[in-house]
Amino acid sequence: METENEGEFEPRIVAFLCNWCSYAGSDVAGLQRMKYPPTVRIIRVMCSGRVEPSFILEALRDGADGVLVGGCHIGDCHYISGNKKCVARIALTKELLKQLGINPERLRLEWISSSESGKFVKIVEDFTKDLKKMGQNPLKSLE
Amino acid sequence: MDKERIGVFLCHCGTNIAHTVDIGKVKKYVETLPGVVFVKDYSYMCSDPGQRLVKESIKENGLTKVVIAACTPRLHESTFRETLREGGLNPYNLEIANIREHCSWVHDNREIATEKAKDIIRMAIMKAALLEPLEEREIEAVKEVLIVGAGIAGISTALILANSGIKTYIVEKEPSIGGKMAQLDKTFPTLDCSACILTPLMVDVERNPLIEILSYSEVESVEGYIGNFKVKVRRKPRYVRKDLCTSCGLCWENCPSKNVPNEFDLGLSTRTAIYIPFLQAVPAIPVIDAENCRYFQGLKEGKERCKICQKKCPVNAVDYTMEESFIELEVGAIVVATGYEIFDASQRPQYGYGKYKDVIIGLQFERLISASGPTEGGIIRPSNGQIPKSVTFINCVGSKESDGNQWCCRYGCMASLKQALQVREKYPEVEVNICFTDMRAFGKGYEELYRRCRKTGINFINGLPSEIYETYGEGKHLYFTVFDGFLNEVIRIDTDLVVLQVNMVSPKETGELVKKLGLCTSGDGFFQEAHAKLRPIETPTPGVFLAGTCQGPKDIVDTVCHAKGAGGDVLKLLQKGIIKIEPISAEVNEELCSGCGMCEPVCPYGAIVIEVKEDGKRLAKVIQAKCVGCGTCVATCPSDAIIAHNFTTEQIIAQIRAAVSP
Ligand code: FES
Numbered sequence: 190m191e192t193e194n195e196g197e198f199e200p201r202i203v204a205f206l207c208n209w210c211s212y213a214g215s216d217v218a219g220l221q222r223m224k225y226p227p228t229v230r231i232i233r234v235m236c237s238g239r240v241e242p243s244f245i246l247e248a249l250r251d252g253a254d255g256v257l258v259g260g261c262h263i264g265d266c267h268y269i270s271g272n273k274k275c276v277a278r279i280a281l282t283k284e285l286l287k288q289l290g291i292n293p294e295r296l297r298l299e300w301i302s303s304s305e306s307g308k309f310v311k312i313v314e315d316f317t318k319d320l321k322k323m324g325q326n327p328l329k330s331l332e
Numbered sequence: 333m334d335k336e337r338i339g340v341f342l343c344h345c346g347t348n349i350a351h352t353v354d355i356g357k358v359k360k361y362v363e364t365l366p367g368v369v370f371v372k373d374y375s376y377m378c379s380d381p382g383q384r385l386v387k388e389s390i391k392e393n394g395l396t397k398v399v400i401a402a403c404t405p406r407l408h409e410s411t412f413r414e415t416l417r418e419g420g421l422n423p424y425n426l427e428i429a430n431i432r433e434h435c436s437w438v439h440d441n442r443e444i445a446t447e448k449a450k451d452i453i454r455m456a457i458m459k460a461a462l463l464e465p466l467e468e469r470e471i472e473a474v475k476e477v478l479i480v481g482a483g484i485a486g487i488s489t490a491l492i493l494a495n496s497g498i499k500t501y502i503v504e505k506e507p508s509i510g511g512k513m514a515q516l517d518k519t520f521p522t523l524d525c526s527a528c529i530l531t532p533l534m535v536d537v538e539r540n541p542l543i544e545i546l547s548y549s550e551v552e553s554v555e556g557y558i559g560n561f562k563v564k565v566r567r568k569p570r571y572v573r574k575d576l577c578t579s580c581g582l583c584w585e586n587c588p589s590k591n592v593p594n595e596f597d598l599g600l601s602t603r604t605a606i607y608i609p610f611l612q613a614v615p616a617i618p619v620i621d622a623e624n625c626r627y628f629q630g631l632k633e634g635k636e637r638c639k640i641c642q643k644k645c646p647v648n649a650v651d652y653t654m655e656e657s658f659i660e661l662e663v664g665a666i667v668v669a670t671g672y673e674i675f676d677a678s679q680r681p682q683y684g685y686g687k688y689k690d691v692i693i694g695l696q697f698e699r700l701i702s703a704s705g706p707t708e709g710g711i712i713r714p715s716n717g718q719i720p721k722s723v724t725f726i727n728c729v730g731s732k733e734s735d736g737n738q739w740c741c742r743y744g745c746m747a748s749l750k751q752a753l754q755v756r757e758k759y760p761e762v763e764v765n766i767c768f769t770d771m772r773a774f775g776k777g778y779e780e781l782y783r784r785c786r787k788t789g790i791n792f793i794n795g796l797p798s799e800i801y802e803t804y805g806e807g808k809h810l811y812f813t814v815f816d817g818f819l820n821e822v823i824r825i826d827t828d829l830v831v832l833q834v835n836m837v838s839p840k841e842t843g844e845l846v847k848k849l850g851l852c853t854s855g856d857g858f859f860q861e862a863h864a865k866l867r868p869i870e871t872p873t874p875g876v877f878l879a880g881t882c883q884g885p886k887d888i889v890d891t892v893c894h895a896k897g898a899g900g901d902v903l904k905l906l907q908k909g910i911i912k913i914e915p916i917s918a919e920v921n922e923e924l925c926s927g928c929g930m931c932e933p934v935c936p937y938g939a940i941v942i943e944v945k946e947d948g949k950r951l952a953k954v955i956q957a958k959c960v961g962c963g964t965c966v967a968t969c970p971s972d973a974i975i976a977h978n979f980t981t982e983q984i985i986a987q988i989r990a991a992v993s994p
Contacts, residue, residue, distance in 0.1 A: 203991050208406070216404045219433030227444045230451055230991035231434055233405065234979055235916065238934075239963030247985055251992040268962035269852055269872060269936035278967065 200254035200320035202229040202313070205244065206301075207237045209267035211259030213303035218310050225313040228320075229257065236260070237298075238271025242282040245296055249286075252329045255295045255320045257312065262300040272300070292323055336461050339370040339395035340453065341386055343377035343402035345432055350375075352436040352445040358401075361450050367461050369393060378408050386412070387419035395421065397460040401429040401453045422465030424915065424978060429456035451991065458986040466915035466977055471957045473559030473664040473911045477902055478503065480551055480845070483511020484888060485880025485895040486669035487533050492899025494542035498906060501661055502537070503565055504547045505841075508613035510534055511671055515596060515695055517702040518754065519888055520746040521777035527612065527704075534614040547615060550841075552658060554666070554848045557939075557958040558875030559911045563661045569654035571620040572606070576649035579616040583641035583650060584608065592624045594706075597699045600714070601706035606641045606650075611704060620650075627652060664911075665902045668845060668859060668871075669879040669895065672836035675730040675737065683729060683832055684800045689715040690810055691800065691830045693729075694747050701754055711755060711762075713829050715808070720828030722763040723755050724810075726796060731835040732769070739856045742885040744833030745772045749785045751831065756788050765791040765825060767814060775889055793825070794818045800830060836885040849876050850937055858884045869898045873937070874913075874960065877901055916961035916978045920952045924973035927951055931965040931974060940965050 206212040212233050218225070234240060237260025245256045258279060260272040275298065283293035297316055301309050340362050344350035355373050362371050370393045374382050377400060389395065398421065400412050405428035413423035431449045439445040477493050479486045482504035493500045502509065513519075514534075516526035537543050552564040572583075587604035594603040596610050605625040608618045620641070622628040630637030642650040677693050678686035685691045690713045692700075699705040700712065713720050725748040731741045745768065752764045773779040786792065794817035802810050811826045838857035846853060850873040854860045859882050862870040869877050879898035880891040905911060918940070927950025929942045939958035942950050952974070954965075963976040972981065 201992060203988055213406065216406060216430075216433040219404075219437035222437055224438055224440065227439055227441075227448050230455065231430070232455070232984060232987045232991065234963065234984070235976075236962040236964060239967050239976060239979060241967040241981070243981075244984055244988060248988045248992060251989055253988075253992045264852070264855075267872060268960060268964065269850065271936070271962045271964045274934055274964050274968070 198321065198325055200228050200317055200325075201252070202255045202257055202316060202320070203248040203253045204229050204231045204257040204259060205234050205237070205240045206231055206259040207261060207267070207272075208233055208235050210261035210265065210303050211237075211299075211301040211309070214259070214301040214305050214309045217303060218306035221306055223306060223310045225310045226317045228317045229313050236266065236268045236271035237275040238266070238268065240275060240278065242278055242285065245282050246285075249291060249295065249326060250328055252326055254323070254326045255297065255316055257316060258296075258298045259301045259309070260298070262302055265302065291327070294319065294323065295326065336367045336397055337369045337393065337395050338367045338397045338399060338457055338460055339372075339386075339389055339393060340368055340399045340401065340457065341377055341389075342371065342373035343382070343400065344373060344375045345402060345436075346375060349402070349432050349436040352439060352442055353431060353449045354442060354446040357446050358449050358453065362453055362457070365454060365457055367397075368457060370395060377402050378411060383411075383415045386415050390416070390419035390421055397425045397427070397463060399427050399429055399453065399456045399460050401431045401449070401456070403432040404428075404430045404434070424466040425460070425463050427456040427460040427463060429453040451994070454994070455987045455990040458990040459983045462980065462983045462986055464977070468915050469913040469917070469956050471559050471911050471913065473906055473909055474662050475499065475906050475909055476501070476661070476663045477665050477667060477906070478561070478563050478661055478663040479667045479669055479879075481511070481669035481671055481880075481882070482509035482537075482545065482547070483669065483671045483880065484513045484530060484533075485671065485882075485891050485898075486511070486667070487530075487537055488892050488895035489667050489669060489879045489899045489902070490537055490543050491533065491540070492896055493902060494540045496899075496903055496907075497542070498903070499542050499544075501544045501546055501663070503549050503551055504545065505550050506609065507548045507570070507617075507619040508609045508615070509537060509545060509547060510610075510612075510614065512695070513888060514610060514612070515698055517698045517705070518750060520750040521775065521781040523750060523753070531612045534612065538614045545615065546659075548619060551845070551848060557955065558905075558913075559664045559957060561663050561666055561875065563663060563666070565659050565661060567657045567659065569656055570617060571622070571650060571652055571654050572618050573649045573651050573654075574615065574617050576647045577617045578647055578649075579608070579618075580646065582644045582646065584618055586640050586644045588638065588640060589624050589626055592621060597706050598693075598696045600696055600699050664906045665875045665877065666849065667877045667879050667898050667902060668849070668851070668882050669898075670839055670841060670845065670882040672881040672885065673839040675835040675837045677729055677832050677834050680730055682797075682799045683726065683830070684802070684810070685832060688800070688802050688810060688830075689713075690720075690828060691832065694744070694751065694831055694833045697751050697831045701751070701758075709758075711759065711829070719759065720762060722765070722827040723752075723829045723831065724765040724767065724825060724827040725752055725831045725833065727766070727768040727833045728796060729832040729834045730837075737835050737837065737856070739835070739885060740772060741833070741835040742772070742890070743887040744835070746775070746778055746781065746887065748831075748833050749781050752790045753785055753788065756790060763791070763827075764789075765793055765827065767793045767796050769794070769796060775887065792818070793823070797825075836881060838882070842882070849873055851876065854884070856884065858882060869894065869901050872960075875905065913957065914961070917956055917959040918954045918961065918963065918965055919975045919977065920954055921973045921975060922951055924971050925952050926971050926973070928970065930968050930970060934964050934968045936962075936964075
């Protein structure tokens with residue numbers, strides 16, 4: 190499917206979306222028949238606080254070009270503060286990615302409320318574009 | 333995995349899915365995936381025949397797991413869980429593949445959508461293979477309820493509960509129940525008397541054998557969880573024994589300390605040191621305000637003074653030795669009905685509240701116009717005690733601000749109309765002005781009230797003054813200029829009495845209750861509900877509910893609706909005495925747990941604790957009734973010792989792999 194030409198390839202994004210805000214927001218994008226690139230594969234978690242750094246590393250190791258973590262806005266987490274824990278973990282994971290020689294921009298944390306379907310779509314579009322610029326996940330060619 | 337027999341059901345959703353996703357191709361592909369023994373498509377899987385198809389297929393094919401590729405799990409997951417149950421499978425052996433909201437609706441290209449649908453279903457199948465059957469948790473619930481706050485909201489909720497047979501405690505920090513509604517004279521839009529509505533309800537509360545009023549008391553601490561809360565209540569000393577007092581009034585009639593500003597009249601009158609807050613107070617037991625009592629003040633200097641109330645009391649009910657005490661309650665649910673506080677108008681100094689005597693707030697006007705108030709219903713200028721020749725109402729004080737209080741108070745427009753009409757009716761010769769920006773007449777009968785007022789000669793000025801001034805010397809009065817949007821020019825208003833309609837703000841104790849009950853607040857400082865439309869009464873803490881203005885500004889009508897709803901929500905929860913909780917929770921694998929304790933502080937609900945076993949081994953333990961299943965502890969545990977049911981690490985890793993590699 191993917192060609193060697195970096196500009197042409199279709200990146201693959203793994204998205205972890207919290208049930209209450211971001212997943213709901215992605216559903217609303219569907220309800221409103223918004224269109225976005227077919228690059229994202231969504232995994233539902235109850236809260237962004239469930240997302241372990243190892244999930245992100247696993248996704249990248251398996252060949253995902255980017256990882257998106259979506260949660261409720263700070264202060265709105267359905268479980269009070271899970272998203273604050275998530276912030277800390279994402280910062281750490283980004284550091285780790287740097288150490289591993291992976292562009293930390295391949296990991297994105299975004300707050301998407303259940304009404305922000307437009308924001309969700311825009312994030313997928315922008316992330317796809319940026320990943321195209323970044324090129325394929327370097328770990329992919331190792332295999 | 334070999335032993336798993338997975339059935340996949342592909343929904344066309346009419347043409348919603350089938351139009352963009354080639355179901356035939358998907359079916360062929362899915363049949364090749366490991367563990368899949370049965371694939372079937374149908375036009376509407378959620379319909380009755382669709383569900384029957386699922387049930388029968390489970391039985392006929394001995395399916396162990398079911399994947400339904402259809403709309404979002406947020407829509408029909410619970411529907412299909414029931415289908416599985418009826419088909420003889422554990423309801424948690426289900427995984428939904430969202431190929432509508434996440435696929436057919438967001439892509440136009442049939443080929444691309446079909447490929448993506450394959451991916452999404454593959455991810456679901458990989459997770460399904462690892463699903464474990466789960467049992468709903470059942471916990472016994474105490475069929476008693478605590479209500480915090482006894483204004484019209486707390487009272488309305490309490491009566492619903494008690495009349496349904498549920499024992500209810502109401503904790504009220506003031507000496508009497510009734511809240512702010514007790515201070516009002518009339519209520520809009522009907523202009524019927526507030527006391528005539530409220531006081532019978534207060535008496536009902538007092539008489540109801542299933543309601544226990546804990547007045548002059550506050551919530552000290554809360555422990556436990558849904559169905560089983562332990563609440564410690566602090567009871568402030570009244571210094572008057574409830575079991576003896578007959579409310580005869582001799583104590584307060586004879587109290588020599590007479591100049592204490594009366595809170596109930598917002599300082600427009602004075603009261604004695606031993607007092608009842610208002611005539612219809614419930615309970616009608618007086619309380620001694622030690623700060624202003626000669627006996628208690630004398631004690632500080634080591635002297636025994638006064639004691640007149642004790643001497644006058646014919647039944648020996650006055651007891652100066654009373655002390656603060658604590659009682660413990662066990663309840664299954666808690667309803668927060670702590671109401672609002674009036675925004676401090678002096679924080680908007682342009683209106684001169686606190687500076688000019690003749691600038692008052694709406695609630696003070698209520699006390700003036702009330703027949704039981706300090707002037708027995710007379711509208712006077714506080715500066716000279718005379719009837720004003722002109723009264724001006726100013727709306728939106730501390731409301732609808734671009735920075736500051738952004739919210740609308742939801743009562744001020746109607747309160748101004750009501751009060752203006754009262755002035756008009758009582759003093760036809762007095763000029764009445766209302767300064768407003770837009771008239772928010774949203775309730776039943778409100779627009780009608782507005783129209784009625786517009787015909788009564790009240791002057792409506794479409795604008796708010798930027799600053800209020802007072803003239804000097806003889807004929808001293810207030811004046812201001814304002815741009816009137818109706819006249820399209822700046823006009824000057826000279827007036828004798830200004831009434832400010834002030835916003836509602838969240839009361840001081842909100843912050844403490846947030847901590848004690850694990851709640852949160854929204855940007856405006858009021859308590860945050862679980863969902864604005866679907867769960868406007870529930871909170872993020874299971875078993876804790878909101879009633880009335882503590883959740884956000886409301887008028888009386890909306891407050892009563894919200895509060896009665898809270899009664900319904902609590903009944904739904906407690907009536908069976910057993911609470912079922914979704915099994916999506918965390919559990920500790922004791923063999924892997926090192927007892928490090930990192931999980932304990934990350935849990936926002938205090939649902940995970942470290943226990944020390946007899947052999948000294950430290951182990952984390954999840955209190956199932958408290959756990960809401962967010963998974964934050966699971967992600968924190970360095971030993972992978974905590975399992976998030978239905979979202980286990982293995983299940984998520986399987987989804988990740990399936991998402992990336994075909
Ligand atoms: S539930 Fe959305 S981030 Fe916690």
